Amino acid sequence: MKKKIAWICAGFMLLIGLFMCLVLIHSYRTQQNSHAQKAQAKIIVSGYVPYTLVRQLSGNTVSVEMILPPGAEPHSFEPTPGTLVALKQTNGFIYISDDLEPWALDLAKNAGENTRLLRLADSVEQTPDPHIWMRLENMPILAENITEFLKEICPQFAKNYTQNLNRFKSDIYRLQQDFATSLKHCRYRKVVHIGHLAFENLLIPYGLQLTTLSGTSHEGEHSVKKLIGLTRDIKRQGLKAIFTENMVSGRLAEVVARETDVTILPLYPIEHISKQDFENNVTYVELMRRNLDSLKRGLQCPAF
Ligand SMILES: [Zn+2]
Structure with missing residues (x-):
């Protein structure tokens, strides 16, 4: 009888031990996830052009938020006060140009002290049509600038960013060739x-x-x-x-x-x-x- 009770106790202790292990593993994982979330840099962008470029070039190593909602018109858009608050707590803000997005210029002026700024139009030749991303030969330059910006914010991913940039540039060169050949x-x-x-x-x-x-x-x-x-x-x-x-x-x-x-x-x-x-x-x-x-x-x- 004593032996039986001893076996029951041992089994019970084993179950408690297993349960404690599971609790510890779960709490460790939750902690890791919350650290990872906290560690992920956040970038706010004006509209879909910088949004899709940052997503592709960062390989989802940063969180990206777009101010202009899908379906909204960019030239006469007006952001909410909440956007300004969000900008003060973000690592970076990217927009196209002051002419194209006058509302983004106001946001950039009031961004947080630690928020890095990137105005994409500064790096390419200005034309009467301000839609600079529509000129395919501008794209490698814009992508290089975004990559440098990402490297400053997350230097630990620099190697990945260079690889993503090279892949993107190859896609653009192929696209340029296809446009030239097809529209001739x-x-x-x-x-x-x-x-x-x-x-x-x-x-x-x-x-x-x-x-x-x-x-x-x-x-x-x-x-x-x-x-x-x-x-x-x-x-x-x-x-x-x-x-x-x-x-x-x-x-x-x-x-x-x-x-x-x-x-x-x-x-x-x-x-x-x-x-x-x-x-x-x-x-x-x-x-x-x-x-x-x-x-x-x-x-x-x-x-x-
Ligand atoms: Zn437009």
Whole structure:
């Protein structure tokens, strides 16, 4: 009987021992996770262009927050006071330019003492069209600047960042070659865009002409006179497609398309993003490839 009780006690003690081990392992893991979370640097960015670049170049070693919500218009956006508070506690803030995002300039002026700042437009040549990321040859330079910025904030990941940068640059060079080859011998060379002036930097290097409905921002009335002029131009040149973007009312494009019997194709300015593309983490290169596909179709370019 005594032996039986001794065995029961030993079993009981073993169970308690096992339970204590599990508790210790769980608490150790929770501690590690919370350390990792605390240690992860945080970067706030103005919109989707720096957002997707930081995500890709950092390989998710930092947490990235985008101020401009998916679906919002970047040129006339107004941030909330909460954004300013968040900026004071962040490791870095990246935006494109003062002209393009005047609201970001105000935020940068009031950022925290320890918040590093990066204004991407400072490193590339300025053109009348402020959408600098649309010029493919700017992309390696912008990516290099973001990589240096990341290395300053998280030097422990410097090697990974260099590898990510090299991969990104290879993708861009391939993209440049594909744009040059695909757009060389198209039947049409005129792009009529029922949107704002965001694609000049993309199209001009490939010898394409661009006509847009509005200027460099989405604001302003779309005059009937301008619409009639565009419609006449499309008919006179015998174009087969017009291009639009998700921030501009699709109805305007439909009116023009019905009048001229052309197809409507999308172009992606990347500075703003649909909720679905945001959730799917669509990359810069993927969006540019969509742009190339639309242009090839709409301008009737030979397939390679
Ligand atoms: Zn724009």
